[in-house]
Amino acid sequence: IAGITQAPTSQILAAGRRMTLRCTQDMRHNAMYWYRQDLGLGLRLIHYSNTAGTTGKGEVPDGYSVSRANTDDFPLTLASAVPSQTSVYFCASSRGGDDNEQFFGPGTRLTVL
Amino acid sequence: GQNIDQPTEMTATEGAIVQINCTYQTSGFNGLFWYQQHAGEAPTFLSYNVLDGLEEKGRFSSFLSRSKGYSYLLLKELQMKDSASYLCAVIDSNYQLIWGAGTKLIIKP
Numbered sequence: 304i305a306g307i308t309q310a311p312t313s314q315i316l317a318a319g320r321r322m323t324l325r326c327t328q329d330m331r332h333n334a335m336y337w338y339r340q341d342l343g344l345g346l347r348l349i350h351y352s353n354t355a356g357t358t359g360k361g362e363v364p365d366g367y368s369v370s371r372a373n374t375d376d377f378p379l380t381l382a383s384a385v386p387s388q389t390s391v392y393f394c395a396s397s398r399g400g401d402d403n404e405q406f407f408g409p410g411t412r413l414t415v416l
Numbered sequence: 417g418q419n420i421d422q423p424t425e426m427t428a429t430e431g432a433i434v435q436i437n438c439t440y441q442t443s444g445f446n447g448l449f450w451y452q453q454h455a456g457e458a459p460t461f462l463s464y465n466v467l468d469g470l471e472e473k474g475r476f477s478s479f480l481s482r483s484k485g486y487s488y489l490l491l492k493e494l495q496m497k498d499s500a501s502y503l504c505a506v507i508d509s510n511y512q513l514i515w516g517a518g519t520k521l522i523i524k525p
Binding site for chain 2: 336338343344345346347348351361393400401403404405406407408409410
């Protein structure tokens with residue numbers, strides 16, 4: 304692994320199903336983030352984690368949950384997917400503290416039908 | 417509320433110069449980033465400004481005026497590969513990154 308990876312690359316999901324998007328980084332970054340990106344709206348923060356064991360809510364957290372059991376992994380779960388969650392999801396990481404440069408994963412394109 | 421404004425779309429000619437503006441109103445300021453995002457790809461880091469003035473990096477330069485809540489990204493000697501979206505993002509008082517919606521730059525031959 305080099306940098307930050309996400310899985311799956313894309314997914315089509317039936318409404319009401321549960322889905323976990325995976326994110327792993329090997330840069331030993333303290334902070335990790337989940338964004339969704341919709342046309343014309345830019346990046347919107349869903350949840351973040353400043354360090355392993357802690358998480359926080361971003362701008363659009365409803366319908367999503369996260370966990371940060373260790374430094375490397377930051378999965379995002381949709382408990383019961385709805386069509387409005389159709390989007391491109393990006394995971395990002397940064398060293399944290401006053402070093403806020405964020406490095407992005409390649410993204411997951413999710414379609415909820 | 418917090419707000420970052422950028423033009424939605426700009427068009428420029430190959431070989432020319434283009435300036436993409438960004439104005440912001442945020443709760444505090446701890447720095448400003450510019451990222452580039454090609455269609456279907458992830459954003460990648462271009463520049464970081466925390467003090468007033470111009471930061472130059474090859475064909476790309478970024479300017480910041482904290483008193484005016486204003487930044488711009490200057491791209492010189494435009495190439496077709498510069499066709500992308502350019503995202504402005506501000507670090508607020510809570511050290512959270514607030515993102516603009518991005519400016520889609522179209523380069524014409």
